[in-house]
Amino acid sequence: MKPDYEIGMTSLPGNGEIAQELRVLAAYLAFEGQSIYRVLAYQKAAREFGQLTDSVALATLEGRLTELPGVGPAIEAKVREYVETGRIAQLEKLRSSYPEGVLEVAELDGAGPKTARRLWDELRIDSLLAVKAAAEAGRIRALKGMGAKSEAKLLSSAETALARGPAPAPRRLLGHVEEPARRLLQALLDHPAVAQAEIAGSFRRRRSTVRDLDLVASTDEPETVGRFFGALPLVARVEQSGLTKVLIHTHNDLDVDLRLVPPASFGNLLQHATGSAQHNVELRGFSQKRGLRVNEYNVEEVQTGKAHPCAEEAAVYELLGLSWIPPELREGRGEIQAALEGALPNLVNREDLRGDLHVHSDWSDGRRTIEDMAIAARDRGLEYICISDHSKSIGMGIGVSDDDLRRQSEEIRLLNARLDGIELLAGSEVDILADGEIDLPDDLLASLGFVVASIHSGFQQPVERIMARFRSALENPFVDAIGHPSGRLLGRREGYALDIEELAGTAAATGTMLEINASYDRLDLRAAHARRAKELGALVVISSDAHSPRGFDLLPYGVGEARRGWLEAKDVANTRPLEDFRGLLRRSQR
DNA sequence: GCCGTTTTCGGCCCGACTGTTTTCAGTCG
Incomplete structure (x- = not known):
């Protein structure tokens, strides 16, 4: 007999939903003035759930939840209560005791749980609008321990948050802060009083998005360097300025944190x-x-x-x-x-990449000829690339017709005879259609050197439909890789529902590769999924999706995401020489 | 609330900056 919970399987709450409940509970506990360690415990569990690829709800029902670090009996009981009843009684009680707006106040820049609590207790402030009204009426400065500056700061934060709407402060794409970050670093390195300088923080960890920039420098003259930094042309205002720390806000709304220590402590x-x-x-x-x-x-x-x-x-x-x-x-x-344990992975490097298996040309929506792309790739040290223009279904008049694809293959054969130092594979980025079909006939697919299959439509389908499409693609022996598997566009689109366990498991079983698309607004597979794919035995391919020569310069972002997923060179198929790479393909094993 | 090659109880990462204080609380990273 099946356990009861399998009957209502699809109604189990997702990890993100459970994590969010715990985050709200943590915020309320902080607001109530409970032990910070209790608050941190809930936050830690929420973070853990948010990163987990396994189902939290299922793990709870199977009694495995406390195996996770940071989950003890109390949190397990609350998660179980939520999974079984859809609510956590303690949280509902808190929600009925205090308006949820007090949590928004606690989130304000310059405020926190203590401030929010005082504003609620003494002024009945329960929303950002109420903060604004009270500040404008001068009621906040009247509180003990508050002054005109605190009031002005809260007013400004509240106005900013109100203008922004319900969304949290936006994170910047790593690729968008790369240039300003390098410029700031260079300015520091050029200063005679600076011994060493580096970009730290999430930028150095190569997170796909960053909230701010963290710079570090060593110097024996911190005051001189701090003043110099605060006076750089891109600085709109200096938010903080001490002997070891300067925090600036740039004209393009980037927060930059500079820390300074003597050279002996730079490490x-x-x-x-x-x-x-x-x-x-x-x-x-x-x-x-x-x-x-x-x-x-x-x-x-x-x-x-x-x-x-x-x-x-x-x-x-x-x-x-x-x-x-x-x-x-x-x-x-x-x-x-x-x-x-000395068991750290030997992470993949950009220099390990020999090929790029997802490249567009002016045959579809790329901007340059196949030859231009080939030479650009060769200039960047690549040994082989696959021209994978869109197939016909992509629409917008940019897809390549079946006849044109045959002609393109012929042109690629001619180019290969003519070009030294780079090998071109004829390929295609085919569409996985809404019904799971691939939009090229098998004989054409079979004639190509490499085929990446991607979903470009039907994003709103439920996870079962999406996974059925993937299964259908994975079962096609002429599909060599799945392109940008989650369909996410950072900051713009969540991507469709994806079951990474099933996708990676089936990819491993069928010998299909999973792409890490290196475009910095995709980075898809994301790191956690790439790590899971490796664990499940699927091979990964890091691809630029280049539409112009500069597109190849995106490869380091894909490598960064792969490294965040603990991938080594051996886990990445395109670190192989071309002949070895070909040997990995299903089509070569027929 | 969680956790254990010092511990099942008593810890929990650690320091900088600001504003409002005359010694520190709150926030932040």
Whole structure:
């Protein structure tokens, strides 16, 4: 007999939904003034659930939830209550005691749970609009411990948040901050008083989006460097300015945090500022058990008080008995344990890539000829590329007809005879149609060197339909890879519903590759899915999706996402020489 | 609320900056 829960399987709440409930509960507990550690415990569990590829609801019903780090009996009971009844009684009670608007107030820049609570208790402020009205009437400055500056700050934050609407502060695409970040770094490096400088934070960890920029520098003249930084032309205003820290806001609304230490501590600061917060929390907990205290200046022996400043970042990890951990792994996802055991992955590098299997030309929506793209790829050290223009169904008049595709293959044969130092594969980016069909006939598919199949339509279909389309594509022996598997566009589109467990499992079973599309607004597969794909035995291919020569310069973003997914060169098919790569393809095994 | 090569109880990462204070609370990363 089947367990009861399988009857209503599709109605199980998703991980994101459960995580959100816990986040709201944590916010209320903070507002109530409960122990910060209790609040942190709920936040940690929410974060854990948000990153999990497995189903939290299913794990709960199968009694496996407490196996997750940070989940004990109390949180397990609340999740179980939510999965079984659709509500958490304690949270509903809190919701009926305080309007949810008080949580928005607590989220304001410059406010927090304590401030929000006082505004509610003393002024009955329960919304951003109420903050604005009270500030404008001068009622906030009348509170003990508040002043005109605090009031002005809250007013400004409330106005900003109201103008922005319900969405959280937008994160920037990594690819969009690359240039300003490099410019700021160069300005620091060019200053005579700066010894060393680096970009840290989520930028250095190569997260696909960043909230702000974190720069670090070493100098013996922090005041001079701080003043210089605050006076750079792109600075709109200086938000904070101390002896070790300068926070600026640029004209294009980027927050930039500069930290300064003496040269002997540069390694400590770089480690500290690279994060992530979760990694640092775990690293410090780990250190504490070994009698060491880690901060941005040194590693200190607690017993003796002896301090060890580190000019190099690797020395910080070495003092803790760990191998140096690549920044892309520093997310609190098991990297410290791996470093302790000497089991860190040897991450894939851009230089490992020999081929690019997803390239467009002016035959479809690319902007340059096949030959131009081939030469651009060769100039960037690639040995082979696949011309994979869109097939006919893409619409908008940019798809390549079946007859044109045959002619294109012929042109590619001629180019291969003529060009040295680069090999071209004739290919196609075919559409997985709404019914799961591939929009090229099998004989044409069979004649190509490589085929990537992507979903470009029917995004709103439920997960069952989407997965049925993928299954159909994966079962086609002439589909070599799935392109941008989730369909997400960062900051613009969530992507369609995707079951990565099934997709990666079936990809592994059929020998189909999964693409990491390197366009910095896609980065799809995302890191967590890439890691899961590796665990399930699927091969990954990192592709630029280049539409012009500069498109090849996107490859490092795909490599960054792959590294965040713990991928090594051996996990990435296009690190192979062409002949080896061909040997991996299903079509070559027929 | 969670957790354990010091612990099943007593800790929990650690420091900078600001504003409003005359010594610190709150926020932030």
